[in-house]
Structures are given as C-alpha cells and as structure tokens.
Amino acid sequence: MTSISLSVNGKSVSGDVEGRTLLSAFLRENLQLTGTHIGCDTSQCGACVVHVDGQAIKACTMLAAEADGADVRTIEGMENADGSLGVIQQAFQDHHGLQCGFCTPGMVMSAAALLKDNPNPTEGEIREYLEGNLCRCTGYHNIVKAIMAASGQDVSKIAAE
Structure with a gap:
C-alpha cells in the first residue's frame, strides 16, 4: 500500500492505495465521487475524463499513486459555488x-x-x-x-x- 495526498475539487484528501489502483477507482471507491464513470477501462470511451493539474486526462489511464500531490477536478467540482449547475x-x-x-x-x-x-x-x-x-x-x-x-x-x- 502507498499513501497518497492530493487536492480533489479544492479539498485536501488522502488515502492508502495499492500500486495498481487506477485514479478512476480511487475517486469512485475511496472518495465516493461516482460522477467519474468507468465505461471501458481501456481509454477508449472518455467517460472517466477528469482534470489533473489543469489537464484533461482519462482517469482509467492514470494510477492513483501518480496523482499524489496533484490538483484533481471531477464533474462534482464543476458546479457553481452555490451548488447550481456550472x-x-x-x-x-x-x-x-x-x-x-x-x-x-x-x-x-x-x-x-x-x-x-x-x-x-x-x-x-x-x-x-x-x-x-x-x-x-x-x-x-x-x-x-x-x-x-x-x-x-x-x-x-x-x-x-
């Protein structure tokens, strides 16, 4: 297990992950941010796109450990400050x-x-x-x-x- 810390939608989070844990799985399973969908697990469909340090990436192609120290934004972070749709x-x-x-x-x-x-x-x-x-x-x-x-x-x- 590896300990990671990162910012997700402006909040500091941390967790322990296996080396093979994908960022998409960490977001969904560890943080319960289920808006990041897993459609193919092979980088073909784009349902898992998130932003990592301002760049759009397919979260099924990145290990969670690679996101250690990163700023991640998911669909849950796209709403306005008052909770209304962005x-x-x-x-x-x-x-x-x-x-x-x-x-x-x-x-x-x-x-x-x-x-x-x-x-x-x-x-x-x-x-x-x-x-x-x-x-x-x-x-x-x-x-x-x-x-x-x-x-x-x-x-x-x-x-x-």
Whole structure:
C-alpha cells in the first residue's frame, strides 16, 4: 500500500492505495465521487475524463499513486459555488446534450478543457476535440451545440436534431 495526498475539487484528501489502483477507482471507491464513470477501462470511451493539474486526462489511464500531490477536478467540482449547475452543465441541459447521461461527465470535463484552451471553437474544432469521447445516444449534434452555447456563441440558427 502507498499513501497518497492530493487536492480533489479544492479539498485536501488522502488515502492508502495499492500500486495498481487506477485514479478512476480511487475517486469512485475511496472518495465516493461516482460522477467519474468507468465505461471501458481501456481509454477508449472518455467517460472517466477528469482534470489533473489543469489537464484533461482519462482517469482509467492514470494510477492513483501518480496523482499524489496533484490538483484533481471531477464533474462534482464543476458546479457553481452555490451548488447550481456550472455554465457547461447548464448548456448541456438547455440544449439537450445528454440522453442516458453516462458519457456526460466525461463530455463536460472535455468541453471545459477545450473551452479553456479555445474559448470560441468552431463546430469542426469541437467535433475533433471530442474524438476520444464516445456517446451512443445523442449523435453528438446537441453536445456540439451545447458546447458552442457554453462558449457564448449564438446557436439559435442551428437546427434541432
């Protein structure tokens, strides 16, 4: 067992982990932050995207011990200070960017990373950025629309699908 300490959503946490424990498992099982979904465990689906030291990573590809000393942000840390939905989360709700919701946490976390680096992305840039996130329900149209809306762009002329 290895002792680790890190900041998760602005709070200091620590725990003992086996060397093989993935960050996704540590977040879900040790910290009960179940918004980080595990879809494939092979880095293919993007449901487990979190931010580690400001970078979007798939939590199923990182050992928990590698996050020792890091600043981690999960979907639970995306809400506003008053507990209401954050801008991206609200845009997903407003523009029907989710159906079953399984991919949504990873999509929101990826969208936040994209908008941090590119505050005004085009539809093509959003689609390219989301290539590592799989959604089996929505067909991506409303996800893209939600991300464009979260960036402040006018999406009123984009047809609903």
